[in-house]
Amino acid sequence: MEKSKSFPEYSSSFSGEFGFQDRSNSYTFNGPYSKADPELKRKKRIASYNVFTMEGKVKSSVRNSFKWIKNKVTDVRYSSV
Template identity: 70%
Template sequence: MEKSKSFPEYSCSYTEFGFRDRSSSYNFNGPTQKGTGFITSDDPELKRKKRIKAYNVLTAEGKLKTSVRNSFKWIKNKFSDIRYGV
């Protein structure tokens, strides 16, 4: 890298600070080679576990929605009872 013009004694090189070259940085799309220790996405057991987790999340969301809906109904009924004196 080139030297800074305003501060010539300081270098802009990242290798001096221990940073790696960009070509060897982490790949966020997963490993590029198979057999590197990561579980492949073709594993049916892994797919089943992910599917079950998704079902459990949907179930929890449904329970939460039902609870909130029932709470609003309860509050609405209480205010109606107070207002109309039932």
């Protein structure tokens, strides 16, 4: 391993203690490089789909509740006249 003449504490090899051969901290054009399990990615994606589904159900339930309240108030208001 050849040492630099101006900086003898640094070697000319990149495979030193900083781990430049390890790609865990490198970036690709699509974001950080990771060796994530495809099955784990699929599970996360499905979980996010389930969250969107539940949000839609909650919104629909709230919307239907307001419609029901509005209809009841309207019925009471106009039926007593």
